[in-house]
Amino acid sequence: MGVSLTRAAQWTTASSGTGKLEFTPMNESLLKEILHFVEQFSSQHPQEAEHVFVEPLQWSTTLVASDFKTDYDISESVVQSHEKDSEGHPLLQLSPPNVYVRSFSQLSKLVHLADDKKLEEVRACLEENTDPMVKILGPSFASILEEEGTHTDGLSLVRKVQEEDQGKGSEVNVKLFLLLQNMDNQLLSQCLKETSEQVKLNPVTVKNEVELLKQFCSEGENRVLKSVRYTSDDEFSNGCRAPPWRQVLGEICYLVIEPLDTETLYITCSTAGVFLNGCIKQEGEESGYGRTSDIYKDLVTLLKSRSPHFSENINNQHFAVQELPSTQEIQHVESVDAEEQGQPQRSYEQQEKNVHEKARQQHSPNKAGGEKKYEPCPRWKNLGLMSPCGKAEGKKPSKSSGKEKSGEVQKKKLGPGAKTKMKAEFSVSSLPGRLSSQKIKTPAGAVPVDGFSESSSESEEEEEQPERRPESNTDLPPEYWQIQKLVKYLKGGNQTATVLTLCAMTDFNLMQETCQLAIRDVGGLEVLINLLDTDEVKCKIGSLKILRKISHNVQIRRTIIDMGGLQSIMKILDSPVKDLKALAAETIANVARFRRARRTVRQYGGIKKLVKLLDCVPNLVNLTANQEKDVEVARCGALALWSCSKSTKNKEAIRKAGGIPLLGRLLKSPRESMLIPVVGTLQECASEESYRIAIQSEGMIKDLVKNLSSDNDELQMHCASAIFKCAEDKQTRDLVRKYKGLQLLVSLLSKADNKQLLAAATGAIWKCSISMENVAKFQEYKALETLAGLLMDQPEEVLVNVVGALGEFAQIPANKATIRKCGGIKSLVNLLTGTNQALLVNVTKAVGACATDMDNMVIIDQLDGVRLVWSLLKNSSADVQSSAAWALCPCIKNAKDAGEMVRSLVGGLELIVNLLKSTNNEVLASICATIAQIAKDKENLAVLTDHGVVPLLAKLTNTTDDRLRRHLADAIGHCCMWGSNRASFGDAGAVAPLVRYLKSKDKAVHQSTAMALYQLSKDPNNCITMHGKGVVKPLIHIMGSDDEMLQEAAAGCVRNIRLLALANSKAQLFI
């Protein structure tokens, strides 16, 4: 006992003198062993039990007099036993709070009395009697022990003892000594066993410890940690959270722990222990797995070494938290002991049984406290990483001893328990997945709604959401067991059996998530992927036939990637067997639906291989069977490329691999099944400039237009979408017109039920209508009327395009009236209250275009449209701001009593002036233009001036942006009309930069600058500055312009300068 206590037990170092036993599991079990030893002692060794200790064991107890019963003399709070030693001391004496015990029989009685507090009693006893051997047997024994250490065997010790004790010659003494010695050894060996197991952490241990630590994160004075969290919410069936390829290395999970006093710790828990890693914040960061610290045996130890605050407070915490579990443990031990009474030695089986009992308790929620257990969890053992749980029982080594039966019973109890648990996890895990599977598109499925924005592809990501596996009791479907059986045959079968089994497996509904996940969970996915690396063509075909189906499932895709399966699939693309190539490409099409997969395809040269598949002759009328297969291979290749093309870098890779001409050739195919993936890929890639050029120059517009008249909605949609993206280019727009695509596009508007098609068609119309020739054509087809009808009750994707088109149409005056007649103005104004920024940009633009018509303006004014547009200046998007400001210009210009209207908008002018602080040139230009309009009203100009418009405008004059210069000069020219603004502009240094504007190449800049200079030149000081900057020469040049306004302004400015010079010389004359 002595040796194990001093050497093996874990003492807290903090407290002085007496020292306390730490609340570690090992101490816990040591205590239990000792307790058991003490309890059994008097019944097993009655003679030795009566032996009186040399010195009493003394400790402060929680027992009080009332706890003691008949065998004791009780007087008030003091208790004495009837039995006395030779010198008359009672063998047990209680004088609170201390108790003195002088024999094992008393000790065991006391322990029985203490009932559920006995463990504490033993603990207190050991803590206060650090050398019980000495006290029990006397210092002589202790010295022998010290001399011999633990190296001597029992016999030689006995001899020594007998030599020493010849005088007293007490045989009992020696026996007692031997018993204690025996016990000590037993304890030590157990400690050793536990310590050796300790190093092997397992998921349950880690989980429990994390749970414990999480309790320490609670607010309040007990708080020792800020936060503890896993990097992944996703727990595998074996309890690990690390991705499978890391689990192989023994890693269990990754944690991010924020201590109160130091920086955040990123921790890896592995079976070998815990250590700091290189910052794994989220799952999937390849880089951070490396170890950056020593390995600690558990989290608490690591935290103690890293966070002083933690180590200071943790011991108090342990007490608080562990109180409950430890008492339960005692009860539990007692119940086991009751069965095992009278057993001379604790057999291994008994311990094992205990362990299982504990393991079972571990699952009950109230056990979640700090209790640690280092026995490998049966669940972990049983399930392994991927192996089917059913086999587990058989694998466990059976114990060969008398108690095997009871052990067996325990195991059986446990086996099904673990099974159902796994079942439950499995079936529930399918729930979130099932939801997500609804998002999955079939290869020929719909394209996402947001596929139309320019940067569609990247935003349309299938997010890699962690898979949640909540616990529940739902049972597994029968398919699960059937699939498990089939996978077993797959593993253990030759080629023939494998092919048969694969064929049988295809009979399951592989599109159903239960089956998909069942295949994965029984380890079938691994086998399927392994088959791909064999030389057996038939096995590969069979495997791919299954993979292509189950890869519709998000989780399966992820697992395939995690297992490196995609690489194997890509290897098959080189195969000479066409069926194989087609199947492989089709599987890739499914798998490559998330970013990591697409990257993998690219990095392993998959894009090149896929592009190579496209090489076939698709447009022959009669194909041989072989050519037919080539076409099928090309189709699957196109499907795969379509999936891959959602990543920008892949688009580039496809282009570099020479994919564009091949796609162009396939585009001439007469088959829809081929055209859909081809056009799908093209429209996806058309977000890249290089593709748009290529699509145009390779003559694909013609085919795209042709396929607009297909009767397949999806194909029409992709074609329209491709045109939508390409028609930014004028030549493309002309080509669409040339191939009579405009009419086809308008006719697509009748399919108003298919919103995606409608969005694509309206988008194409919008972009095509940028060319006025196209607008004229559209008018022929009454497109405008149809579009105006689409302004209501449509999804935003459609509205954006419709409104965009209206904005373009409204560039032609006749159309403004048409829009009004169709009731479009009201709809447009209504849309101003929306939140979609792309939509707002288009709406304001359309409203602005409509506002150039006086009749329209009346309606806009009535509907309070100006106020709505004005309020959009507060929008966070610069595009919306500038677009709104541009729209305000015609509104203010054409509104009746515009000045009053502007004044009525509270805070409006201040808002405008503040926007001059924007950093976006387009916003600045639009605001300047608006200011020029507002400043036409003197009162408003006065307000603007009060808000400090002059210095803000002056500050902007250094710009080199011609568009801004033009409107800035315009604004300055108009703002000169108030008070001393001319002089203020001069003072603010706006004049000199303006002179430089005359060197600009933009005629519009010249015009507005000349006007501004003319206004500024009415101030003599400005004239001097202008003259000094050499304004006269360019002005004289401008006077030769065709524009009368410009001539007049330039001439006026020169006149002013000249007048000043004259006055000056006159003044000098008079002096």
Next chain:
Amino acid sequence: MSEMSAMNRKLIQALAETISKQVEHFNKTEVEFLIREFNVLLGEPTVPSRAASGLDRGRFRSILHNSFGMTDDMIMDGVFRTFDKDNDSLISMKEWIEGMSVFLRGTMDEKIKYCFHVYDLNADNYISREEMFHMLKNSLIRQPTEEDPDEGVKDLVEITLKKMDHDHDGRLSFADFEKAVREENLLLEAFGTCLPDTTSIEAFEQHVFQEQLEQ
């Protein structure tokens, strides 16, 4: 010797002429080469009277093994049986060429018939449960832990029957087999590889049709 081969050549050409009209997939020259190959495989007849005989089981099996990588005795016997249409335990030259026509270049229909014959061990026009068990019994690794080591195979047979036995009479008729194979081509060689793979076909044809041409 040259005299003899000159005579042989004429003979062979005449023979090839007739056979090529009866057998599909091979042209006259190819038939000629196949005849030559047959003669080579047969070896020089030691006893003149046996010259007209054919390949016996052992010879044929060694061809299947060496040229086409087949290993399963039962399947090889089945192939021999299928080639040997007149059941005289010898494969005559005609049988050889007819057999090879399916073996190397058969259409799907021909292959289905061929495979069914190979698997129909007792030639009763049905593949019975027992026959399946017989053919599949070595297809699974036996796990010593299992009580009945044949249990897996039995189960596999049941699975296969479930998939292929469309009329549910517990055995596969030709119609069952054909239907199943048409639905899933992989089932053509359901009970063991009895057709050569593309590489060995290429190698064999290369060897027979081209190398001999060079000689």
